Amino acid sequence: MHAMIVTDNLGKQYQDLVALDGLSLQIPPGEIFGLLGPNGAGKTTCIKILTTLARPSRGTARIHDFDVVRQPLAVKKLIGVCPQEINLDRELTAYENLWIYGRLHRMPDLAARIAELLTFGNLEERAHSLVREFSGGMQRRLLILRALVSRPRVLFLDEPTVGLDPQVRRQLWNLIQELKLSGITIILTTHYIEEAEMLCDRVGILNRGRLIALDTPAALVAKVGGYVVETLNSGRRQYLLVRDKEEAYARAQTEPTGVIIRQVNLEDVFIQLTGERLTN
Amino acid sequence: MNWFPIFYRELLLFRRRLLRLGYVVSALFSPMLYLLAFGLGLGKRVAMSGGTYLDYLLPGLIAMTSMTNSYTWIATSMTVGRLHFRTFQVYIQAPVTAADIVVGQILAGMVRGLFASGILLGLGLFLSTGLHLNLMFFLVLVLNCLVFAAFGVIVGMKSRSHEDTATFTNFFIMPMAFFCGTFFPVDEMPWLLRDIIKALPLTHTNRLLRFPFWNLESLESLALLSAYGVVCLALGIIIIRRYSE
Incomplete structure (x- = not known):
């Protein structure tokens, strides 16, 4: 099957710090791919490059055959990004946040799409509340919904459940598992073991910028005992x-x-x- | 072009903040203070350029208010949005061009600059009869907002911290507010300083708002202001196009 995401010898260096060191990956469509590693392993750097926020120091990355450096607009039309930090507009309502994001992506039938997503995320009753009044879990859910407004082919979830209590984390896991049924490709970074094991079809383990293992969770586990x-x-x-x-x-x-x-x-x-x- | 959602987002935020009284007060605090202290204090006792000091001061305060409000809104919003709230990154990851981002931000800054200077202008109509309100007056006011909102984009993108924005303000905006003919004529400055001041955009906005009439000198000032606008706009687009974390 033709890969949705291909990286070849991808690297990023910040002065003396090598944040990502020669990452080569192929991710097929419809897969939930986990990047697992401790803080500073290079997970977020990888996401930043794939979502056009950072330029690689070396190597190439392609999404659906579009080069992230040479064809950034084509790439941006295909992706939805849920960053690690909650970068919603806290002074705007949930509806306004989704509307602006949808307009940035020139989405047709935006009102219907927003209504559909708010129902999916169980936030329809808070559509016109200011985001600053939301709990941490609700803000995380809205962040994922915002990334879905444009019906992306690839969804990037950078530490989507960091800082949430276990109950809210499980709610978000259910949401992500429901998304998988729609056939979307998901790249998920995490340092939670349980999250990677439960959600991911395959896991790449990053350490100090290098990919040190890549397989299904079951196969990785079986290799060590x-x-x-x-x-x-x-x-x-x-x-x-x-x-x-x-x-x-x-x-x-x-x-x-x-x-x-x-x-x-x-x-x-x-x-x-x-x-x-x-x-x- | 897809600048509208960027512009609309800023307008929504502006509208929310307008509802807080403190916001309007802070936007107009300095010009009102100068108007009361110098304009009404010296007011009719001092004659300047054939009229009262208040007549002289008011166009300068309108120019200064349009400059600070257009610039501050954009420079602060982009610095904080990029470094603290990381809302700017949403634009970079969305299928919009650097020009869309710059145009959306500049238009939002202009709205704020025109809003604040409009209030001052309304007040000025009650206090002074020296304002020449014609097409050129409003054209210059709009152009001045554009120039400084575009400069705000550059500062907002280049600042590495909130303190950096304050440094840019202290080194560029504050000296212009005081030396470019807002409070006293540029011709009274020492010659070396005078030549530098005459190259700065606010000097030309002040000159044009005081004498908004079509002549060669006005056209030169208009051309210079337009050139500043084009250069700042182009620099803003280049900086955003090259943005990488």
Whole structure:
């Protein structure tokens, strides 16, 4: 299948800092692709380049065959962006925010589209309230709805649930899963393991600007083992990766202190690859 | 061209802020202060250019008000929108051109400049009979708003912090407000300073608002003001076209 997004040796350097280092990716249409990595790994830089906000220092990036540097207007017509920071106009209403965004994209039948989206996001009753009166979760939902006004072929969600409480986070996950059914391609950055595992068809793990792993969550996990035996020795937590549950039990019986046996997750993959934790 | 949503967004924000009394007061505070302190204080006691000082001062205050309001609105809105609220990034990621962004922003700045100077003009009609309100007067007022709104775009894009915007204001806008013939004639300045001042746009706006009549000198001033407008507009478009984070 023809890829919706292709990057080739994509790099971005800010003076001495290499923010993104030779990223090569192919993302097919309709996929939810996760970029997973700690803060400063290069996820947001990648999104900025793909959404034409930053120019790459080297390499190329194409969306639906349009080059992001040479054909930015064509790219912008295809994308919707939900940035990490809530950059809604707080002094305007939800409706006004969506209307202005729709007009920037020259959307026909804008009023009907806005009504449809407000219903989809469960915000129809707050359409004419000022955004500054919204809760954090409502603002995040409106931010995603705004990115959808133009019926984008590719949706960029940069840390869409950062700072939200677990209940609101789950509501947004449901919203994103509903979006997937419409066939839209979604690029999602996150440093939440559960989010990447639950939502993404494939995950690319970034560390210090480099792509260090790329596969489905299940395949990434399978590569490092099936189970983890966690022990606490002299106040230091240690992780032992084993193939199956039987081996985990056998290991646990040899430990003098209490142990935790659990299934491997993407954080363990990250630790295995880098020796560092993904989250603080 | 797709500048309308950018212009309309700024108008919506302007309308919301207009409803706050403090906003209107802050926009007109300085010119009103000068009008009361100098215009009414010295007023009819001092003669200037064949009329009262109030007659001399009023066109200058209208020019200054249109300059500061057009410039400040855009420079502040773009700096804060780009660096703090990151609302400017929405434009960059939308299918609009750099020219759309610049035109939308400048028109919004002009509305604010015309609004504030219009209030002062209305007040001036009660206080002075020295205003020559004709087509050229309004043309110059509109052009002055355009020049300084376009300059506001450049400052808004080049500022790396809110303090930077204040620095631009202190080095460019404030000296122009005081030295370009708002409060006293430029001809009374030392020759070196006078030549610099005569190259600045507000000097020509002041001259044209005081004597809005079609003659060679006026046409030269109009041409210079237009050139400033075109250069600032073009620079704004180039800066936004090259924008990269």
